[in-house]
Amino acid sequence: MAKQWKEKVESIIKQLRPELQELSEYIYANPEMGHEEFLSSKAHVELLRQHGFEVEYPYLGIGTAFRAVYKGKTAGPTIAYLSEYDALPGIGHGCGHNLLGATDTGAGIALSKLVDEAGGTVIVLGTPAEETNGDKVTMSDAGTFDDVDVAFCTHPSDGYYASGTSMAMEAIEFRFYGQTSHAAASPYEGNNALDACINFFNNVSSLRQQIHPSARVHGVIKEGGEAANVIPDYTRAEFYVRAMDMPYLNELREKVIRCAEAGALAANCTMEWGYYEAAYKNLITNETLSSLYNENMQSLGIEMITEERDSMGSMDMGNVSQVVPAINPYFEITNGKSVSGHTTEFRECTLTEEAYKAMDKTIAGLTYTALDLIGNPDKLNKVKEEFSNSVISKN
Ligand SMILES: [Zn+2]
Ligand SMILES: [Zn+2]
Secondary structure (H helix, E strand, O other), rough: OOHHHHHHHHHHHHHHHHHHHHHHHHHHHHOOOOOOHHHHHHHHHHHHHHOOOOOOOOOEEEOOEEEEEEEEEOOEEEEEEEOOOOOOOOOOOOOOOHHHHHHHHHHHHHHHHHHHOOOOOEEEOOOOOOOOOOOOHHHHHHHHOOOOOOOEEEEOOOOOOOOOOEEEEEEEEEEEEOOOOOOOOHHHHEHHHHHHHHHHHHHHHHHHHHOOOOOOEEEEEOOOOOOOOOOOOEEEEEEEEEOOOOHHHHHHHHHHHHHHHHHHHOOEEEEEEEEOOOOOOOOOOHHHHHHHHHHHHHHOOOOOOOOOOOOOOOOOHHHHHOOOEOOEEEOOOOOOOOOOOOOOOHHHOOOOOHHHHHHHHHHHHHHHHHHHHHHHHHHHHHHHHHHHHHHHHHH
């Protein structure tokens, strides 16, 4: 990274800090659940418009999504930064999406100040409902990334973790249908849909012994009957099925469905299944892009942790990573302490000076990485080559 860029980036970030801090604190104070992030998305859009972005809002018919574009004066690659701003029930911004939004939008704004000279286009996407029914899935399916060269999303955490993996996940509901009858007077005339459902859970427990240790199958009974003296004619369970890649997820889904079919058969009931939330694909980190980002962070005095993380969640960034080269690294906001996400403690960390310093460094790392790609077509080609080998060939 040329010195002249570094100095410019540093001064841009210094100027942006009060606005980004204000954005994060406003969103912290107004936590909104997925698809209800009206104030949060509006605050992002207003800031991006002030900085000269052309914004489509709502985007793809989603009220709280947006697509903000700043086209540089000269041609070059298109870099996308993805912002999230949804909160969690009860604890507000326990996942730190207030700071996530400010950081990724901040990186977009910082880069927009440089692309007139460096070349290229910057896109900031407002991506609603990451915690529930993530719209990165909708965007990946709708072709949002067709004209994008690389995509970044960075998440607050208790360490500077390099982009890794996440699990592919499907949200499947199973509905069992039987026949009501009086549970004491004429149980022999009924078909017990709750037995079918419980059989299903027991079948899944048997299956679990033979599945890959990294895979997960877990569920709850959402509707289990109305009264103890009535044989239930309808029950419904919601499940998540997770695996490290799509081929194994496809295999596992079929096995879980067979568990439900067998449960229904044994209780003389019928079964239907369907999806109740969007399916998330596994995250495929573009290692070339990830190394470039890690080196840039190192130049800022941050050593990225490259060991695999223990936590195995699923995220809608997975879908993005399967249509465009992408990374999803983490930045530390907990001042050296170990604090898990989805807690009130983690939420409070987003307001600290340490967190804002981490935001500044992360914005610098993201901007440097984009400038590296804009200035070196060879590097971008290597990123794309890896993408075709690792993602396109596997799908
Ligand atoms: Zn999160
Ligand atoms: Zn979360």
